[in-house]
Amino acid sequence: MSRYGVEKACYDLRNEANRRLFKETPQDFLARYPLSGEERTQIMQGDVGALFTSDVAAGAIGELMRTFDYDMATYVAKVRESLGLAPDDSQLAILRARAGGRKRFT
Amino acid sequence: MSTLVAAMAVAHVPGHTINPDMVPADQMQRIRHAWEELRRDLERASPNIVIAVSNDHFQNFFPVQPPFCLGSGDTHLMPAATRAAPLKLPSLSISGCPLFAEHVLETADACGLPLAFSDELLFSDEISIPQRFLDPENRFKWVPILTNCLNRNRPSPQSFFKLGEVIAKAIDRWNDDPRIAVVATGGLSHDPFGPRWCLIDEAFDRRFLELLEAGALDTLFEEFSLQRILEPGKGGTPEILNWFVGQGVVGRGRRAEILCYEPVPVWATGVGYARWLLT
Numbered sequence: 001m002s003r004y005g006v007e008k009a010c011y012d013l014r015n016e017a018n019r020r021l022f023k024e025t026p027q028d029f030l031a032r033y034p035l036s037g038e039e040r041t042q043i044m045q046g047d048v049g050a051l052f053t054s055d056v057a058a059g060a061i062g063e064l065m066r067t068f069d070y071d072m073a074t075y076v077a078k079v080r081e082s083l084g085l086a087p088d089d090s091q092l093a094i095l096r097a098r099a100g101g102r103k104r105f106t
Numbered sequence: 107m108s109t110l111v112a113a114m115a116v117a118h119v120p121g122h123t124i125n126p127d128m129v130p131a132d133q134m135q136r137i138r139h140a141w142e143e144l145r146r147d148l149e150r151a152s153p154n155i156v157i158a159v160s161n162d163h164f165q166n167f168f169p170v171q172p173p174f175c176l177g178s179g180d181t182h183l184m185p186a187a188t189r190a191a192p193l194k195l196p197s198l199s200i201s202g203c204p205l206f207a208e209h210v211l212e213t214a215d216a217c218g219l220p221l222a223f224s225d226e227l228l229f230s231d232e233i234s235i236p237q238r239f240l241d242p243e244n245r246f247k248w249v250p251i252l253t254n255c256l257n258r259n260r261p262s263p264q265s266f267f268k269l270g271e272v273i274a275k276a277i278d279r280w281n282d283d284p285r286i287a288v289v290a291t292g293g294l295s296h297d298p299f300g301p302r303w304c305l306i307d308e309a310f311d312r313r314f315l316e317l318l319e320a321g322a323l324d325t326l327f328e329e330f331s332l333q334r335i336l337e338p339g340k341g342g343t344p345e346i347l348n349w350f351v352g353q354g355v356v357g358r359g360r361r362a363e364i365l366c367y368e369p370v371p372v373w374a375t376g377v378g379y380a381r382w383l384l385t
Contacts, residue, residue: 003258007168008168008169011164011168011169052300052301055258057164057256057257057258058256058297058298058299058300058340058341059163059164059256059257059299059341060164060168061299062298062299065299072303072304075299075303076301076303079299079300079301080301083301085301088305090305091302091303091304091305094304094305094371094372094374095303095304097128097372098128098304098372098374
């Protein structure tokens with residue numbers, strides 16, 4: 001387990017050229033980082049839930065959310081599922097309101 | 107010897123400028139009122155320097171991850187150009203104070219808590235939002251200190267408190283600028299990118315603020331261990347560590363006055379605004 005390597009790979013995805021390389025040839029991009037085979041697979045599959053349970057910094061995982069174009073509800077569902085947490089309806093309502101940019105959410 | 111003329115703690119959530127119109131009107135009114143109170147406090151205090159303590163949001167603290175890093179530049183761009191559009195906040199050049207920054211670095215080292223420093227910190231919402239609400243005419247010199255709340259190996263509440271004590275000592279030993287204010291800034295319970303994203307632990311927030319208001323420092327340390335602070339969400343709740351710095355600056359026994367607390371789900375955080383009573 002190399003949390004540092006995972007975080008470095010994820011943070012580097014903030015760079016447009018890196019994101020493009022990752023999408024085109026993920027193996028080549030990830031070869032730069034000290035990762036276990038399992039970590040490599042988790043990043044390639046956008047498995048944000050598994051990475052969250054490995055205590056990777058949330059900000060780093062957030063870069064994967066952007067790279068894989070997960071909306072907030074999808075992302076949270078993956079993280080909650082990995083932790084064995086059931087969906088929370090009130091949370092989903094808020095996430096959808098945010099995504100919709102609705103005025104005056106109560 | 108300089109004097110601490112104001113000490114306050116505020117939220118810095120980007121929703122303040124991105125989507126205030128999504129917050130219920132009565133809630134937004136109370137938040138605006140708190141900002142206005144604190145802005146007037148600062149205006150009355152007329153500080154030569156404002157020391158602002160907030161956490162990095164991953165834009166500076168990777169791959170190097172210091173516990174605390176002081177902005178030593180003679181100006182700071184707040185927010186950084188790349189963050190202006192997302193924050194709906196124009197970038198402004200804010201005056202710094204390199205001489206005082208150097209003095210803080212020396213004081214911190216003498217106190218056994220050496221700090222990292224940089225002339226080129228990138229700023230996002232963490233200090234830019236408080237700067238804009240508290241100093242809209244851009245009159246004051248700002249000395250920022252960024253902290254590690256969100257990465258692994260973050261310092262303990264006691265270390266954050268000690269940083270506050272270091273700042274107090276630096277103020278006490280400084281002669282060039284007679285009036286100095288401190289702004290500690292961070293959200294309360296929140297969990298961006300975590301399982302509790304947009305869920306707020308009101309009981310946690312209210313208890314934290316209650317203890318600050320009571321000046322009950324020992325209980326605060328006892329109940330708000332690092333482990334406990336992570337429970338409502340490690341993605342953001344550790345930002346309350348910055349509030350310990352404010353308490354460290356004013357010292358043990360000083361009470362805070364809570365001007366406003368609001369759970370704001372659509373901003374994904376509980377927000378608090380407070381000032382410490384200095385007399």
